[in-house]
Amino acid sequence: MxxxxxxxxxxxxxxxxxxxxxxxxxxxxxxxxxxxxxxxxxxxxxxxxxxxxxxxxxxxxxxxxxxxxxxxxxxxxxxxxxxxxxxxxxxxxxxxxxxxxxxxxxxxxxxxxxxxxxxxxxxxxxxxxxxxxxxxxxxxxxxxxxxxxxxxxxxxxxxxxxxxxxxxLGRQPFLEKNFGHHEDVELCLRKFENVMKGSGFLKPGAEGKVMERLQRLFRRTRIEKEEIDILLGFLKTIR
Amino acid sequence: MxxxxxxxxxxxxxxxxxxxxxxxxxxxxxxxxxxxxxxxxxxxxxxxxxxxxxxxxxxxxxxxxxxxxxxxxxxxxxxxxxxxxxxxxxxxxxxxxxxxxxxxxxxxxxxxxxxxxxxxxxxxxxxxxxxxxxxxxxxxxxxxxxxxxxxxxxxxxxxxxxxxxxxxLGRQPFLEKNFGHHEDVELCLRKFENVMKGSGFLKPGAEGKVMERLQRLFRRTRIEKEEIDILLGFLKTIR
Known part of the structure; x- marks a missing residue:
């Protein structure tokens, strides 16, 4: 580097x-x-x-x-x-x-x-x-x-x-994780929100607190690209 | 402290x-x-x-x-x-x-x-x-x-x-030296300059370089109050 x-x-x-x-x-x-x-x-x-x-x-x-x-x-x-x-x-x-x-x-x-x-x-x-x-x-x-x-x-x-x-520089531990870019994380959060609304889990007007916590969890875990793909694939299967 | x-x-x-x-x-x-x-x-x-x-x-x-x-x-x-x-x-x-x-x-x-x-x-x-x-x-x-x-x-x-x-704070080594204040160091330098001029060591107009080096030495050594008193006492005895 x-x-x-x-x-x-x-x-x-x-x-x-x-x-x-x-x-x-x-x-x-x-x-x-x-x-x-x-x-x-x-x-x-x-x-x-x-x-x-x-x-x-x-x-x-x-x-x-x-x-x-x-x-x-x-x-x-x-x-x-x-x-x-x-x-x-x-x-x-x-x-x-x-x-x-x-x-x-x-x-x-x-x-x-x-x-x-x-x-x-x-x-x-x-x-x-x-x-x-x-x-x-x-x-x-x-x-x-x-x-x-x-x-x-x-x-x-x-x-x-x-x-x-x-x-x-050069003395830091190597990070080889393939983290999701900001826009991918946002997309995943929006898909979650839609599915949770559709399922009736999120009541209209009361989604703020839940989504805030979900967002916080996603940032803290540094979600990786492959994990985002898994979640998106899963969410797609829900009707 | x-x-x-x-x-x-x-x-x-x-x-x-x-x-x-x-x-x-x-x-x-x-x-x-x-x-x-x-x-x-x-x-x-x-x-x-x-x-x-x-x-x-x-x-x-x-x-x-x-x-x-x-x-x-x-x-x-x-x-x-x-x-x-x-x-x-x-x-x-x-x-x-x-x-x-x-x-x-x-x-x-x-x-x-x-x-x-x-x-x-x-x-x-x-x-x-x-x-x-x-x-x-x-x-x-x-x-x-x-x-x-x-x-x-x-x-x-x-x-x-x-x-x-x-x-x-509190984890630093204790400095018990009694360092000379700025004005005492300046006084000592001026006395030196006068005596060196009086002795003919410093030629008029050429004192800059010597005094600059002397000053640098004094600051680097962090001269103490007692040492300044000794030098001042010594300089006073020279005519």
């Missing part, structure tokens, strides 16, 4: 960023740490000359940024997503520190598919729905007195921790 | 910052990581409503910031200073990564006196003179393609690394 190939597996995804200055500062923070793939989900103001100014020498990152309408589209082709948040949720994925989460990311460098670091809106963070699409939740340890970091500063710390992996 | 006492030993010193937005963002980055002591050496534009806006919930850090005309004043009462730079110098203090430098800072938590992280101007970094007053030079590992981090983002990473020490 080449170091540059590893870095090119990492996507920084910003969900609904509202300040163009932050988007530019994120681009600079990424390029400082050798990252290139920026995804913007419903950015409020992009492109913008304010983003360009803050990006400084990282204009190419902004110019190549992928802008989409949904996090699902931004996650297509990924096999592992780290959600970032300082808010506490009742039903969240496994919680890790930033450093430990990046340690998990390192293991993905040897597998197939991209890895995503997903950041929420400046004011509200990630929604429950967005967080549900992530495998782990990572937080940056910070002062209880004032724990809210500026978005681009939070991205800077995560990118810095990724760059620190450079020295340990 | 109490964790909050440890954090209160750390000064963030910005030399000649030119953008008020950066000063505000630095205040926020500090408060996020529990740091309080901000020193501004010849800030170009301070106070400023732009600083205030970027500080967000960290206005108190700005209001309590110490503004001085010289780095020497900002370093009074410190026993250890980490200079930060991405520029290479011919004659610099020991070079460390950010993480290793903060490891050194941790050892100071058990001694007497403050510790300083010294950051240079946005465009030019620290001057040779400023760097000469630091004990080690720390750099943030970054991409060769674009290694220049925004000032406040660099401060954020250093503050983050300090906050990471929380978990190891």
């Amino acid at each position: 080449n170091w540059f190939d590893a870095l090119n597996k990492v996507r920084i995804i910003l969900c609904r960023p509202s300040h163009p200055g932050n988007v530019g500062s994120v681009a600079r923070a990424m390029k400082n740490m050798g990252l290139k793939k920026l995804y913007l989900i419903q950015p409020k103001d992009f492109p913008s000359h304010i983003s360009d100014a803050n990006a400084a020498g990282a204009l190419d990152i902004l110019q190549n940024a992928v802008v989409t309408d949904s996090l699902d589209l931004g996650l297509e082709g990924t096999v592992f997503a780290v959600g970032t948040s300082c808010r506490r949720r009742s039903l969240t994925p496994e919680k890790l520190t930033c450093r430990d989460a990046i340690g998990r990311v390192a293991r993905e460098f040897y597998g197939e598919g991209d890895v995503a670091l997903v950041f929420g809106n400046e004011r509200n963070g990630l929604s429950i729905e967005e967080l549900g699409k992530c495998h782990v939740l990572a937080t940056i340890p910070s002062s209880d007195a004032y724990s809210s970091l500026n978005l681009s500063h939070a991205v800077q710390i995560f990118c810095y921790e990724i760059f620190q992996l450079k020295n340990t | 109490n964790w909050f006492d440890a954090l209160n030993k750390v000064r963030i010193i910005l030399c000649r910052p030119s953008h008020p937005g950066n000063v505000g963002s630095v205040a926020r980055a500090m408060k996020n990581m529990g740091l309080k002591k901000l020193y501004l050496i010849q800030p170009k534009d301070f106070p400023s409503h732009i600083s205030d806006a970027n500080a967000a919930g960290a206005l108190d850090i700005l209001q309590n910031a110490v503004v001085t005309d010289s780095l020497d004043l900002g370093l009074e009462g410190t026993v250890f200073a980490v200079g930060t730079s991405c520029r290479r110098r011919s004659l610099t203090p020991e070079k460390l990564t950010c993480r290793d430098a903060i490891g050194r800072v941790a050892r100071e938590f058990y001694g007497e006196g403050d510790v300083a992280l010294v950051f240079g101007n946005e465009r030019n970094g620290l001057s040779i003179e400023e760097l000469g007053k630091c004990h080690v030079l720390a750099t943030i590992p970054s991409s060769d393609a674009y290694s220049s981090l925004n000032l406040s983002h660099a401060v954020q990473i250093f503050c983050y690394e300090i906050f990471q020490l929380k978990n190891t």
Whole structure:
């Protein structure tokens, strides 16, 4: 595994960023740490000359940024997503520190598919729905007195921790699992939902809680492609 | 050693910052990581409503910031200073990564006196003179393609690394040395210079290189108070 190939597996995804200055500062923070793939989900103001100014020498990152309408589209082709948040949720994925989460990311460098670091809106963070699409939740340890970091500063710390992996590359355990891509997992979840509705197990209007838990289970297990095929085949046989 | 006492030993010193937005963002980055002591050496534009806006919930850090005309004043009462730079110098203090430098800072938590992280101007970094007053030079590992981090983002990473020490506090080797404060070391250097000039060893106009090396030696050895007293006493006897 080449170091540059590893870095090119990492996507920084910003969900609904509202300040163009932050988007530019994120681009600079990424390029400082050798990252290139920026995804913007419903950015409020992009492109913008304010983003360009803050990006400084990282204009190419902004110019190549992928802008989409949904996090699902931004996650297509990924096999592992780290959600970032300082808010506490009742039903969240496994919680890790930033450093430990990046340690998990390192293991993905040897597998197939991209890895995503997903950041929420400046004011509200990630929604429950967005967080549900992530495998782990990572937080940056910070002062209880004032724990809210500026978005681009939070991205800077995560990118810095990724760059620190450079020295340990090649010493990580090899991951040979063939994990399902995000879009395959989503498809499987939707099929389950349909069948569970059809069978009467899921009452209309009350499917939220069950599907949330099912989703959480699927992300936690890192379901593999072959397992998804088995489940899809099984679900197809149910009428 | 109490964790909050440890954090209160750390000064963030910005030399000649030119953008008020950066000063505000630095205040926020500090408060996020529990740091309080901000020193501004010849800030170009301070106070400023732009600083205030970027500080967000960290206005108190700005209001309590110490503004001085010289780095020497900002370093009074410190026993250890980490200079930060991405520029290479011919004659610099020991070079460390950010993480290793903060490891050194941790050892100071058990001694007497403050510790300083010294950051240079946005465009030019620290001057040779400023760097000469630091004990080690720390750099943030970054991409060769674009290694220049925004000032406040660099401060954020250093503050983050300090906050990471929380978990190891109490497990550091105890430092019982009674190190000379910055101002005592400076005094000793000036006395040396005077005596060396008086003896004819230092030719007028050619003292720069010798004094630079002497300064480097003094910082590297972490000269103690008693040793300074011995040297001062000795120098006093020379006519």
